[in-house]
Amino acid sequence: MSDEIENPKVLDAARWIAERHNDEGGRIIPAVRSRFSLTAGEACQARALADRFRQAGRAGA
Template sequence: MTSAPNHEQKVIAAAQWLADQNEPPAMVVRTIRERFSLSAKEACDACALAQKYRINRRAFG
């Protein structure tokens, strides 16, 4: 039996989702908060992590 994802897992999931978007949504923080049930800080953390994912993908393929 698996438990509900903790906050860190939700932030990572949101970051992965955002990094996969060709065009980020216009109101990205609001979208991430609603879609992944995150706080404003967690949504901002997810945005920062998504940017790191994009940079790593460009650098390392």
């Protein structure tokens, strides 16, 4: 994955996921796709970015 996010909706979705710690009961990808109007690939990118946010100990860039 690129370090540079081109779609601001992906970044917003990643922050949303990181803040909620996947409280969607394993359905985070469909929830993110619906909430942020993302493709499946973009939603997966947001999930991976959220994991990086968590590992870094913060919920946003």
